[in-house]
Amino acid sequence: MRPVAHAALQLLHAPELRRVKRCAGCPWLFLDASRNGSRRWCSMTDCGTHAKIQRYVTKRAASRGRPRTG
Numbered sequence: 895m896r897p898v899a900h901a902a903l904q905l906l907h908a909p910e911l912r913r914v915k916r917c918a919g920c921p922w923l924f925l926d927a928s929r930n931g932s933r934r935w936c937s938m939t940d941c942g943t944h945a946k947i948q949r950y951v952t953k954r955a956a957s958r959g960r961p962r963t964g
């Protein structure tokens with residue numbers, strides 16, 4: 895079962911609707927169960943990894959365009 899589906903089931907009983915967030919990597923919603931509410935992705939191993947790769951690729955692409963290498 896995907897974490898999102900699990901979170902959706904929890905929502906039926908959870909009063910903390912403010913904890914519902916939209917994933918930064920996809921249109922899915924998820925329940926942020928972290929203590930400080932810093933969670934950004936529905937699945938860290940799915941969208942989290944994808945976002946990190948995207949950021950890495952963007953960073954690399956930007957650095958490649960610079961005149962100074964390193």
Ligand SMILES: [Zn+2]
Pocket residue numbers: 917918919920921922935936937941
């Ligand atoms: Zn996601």
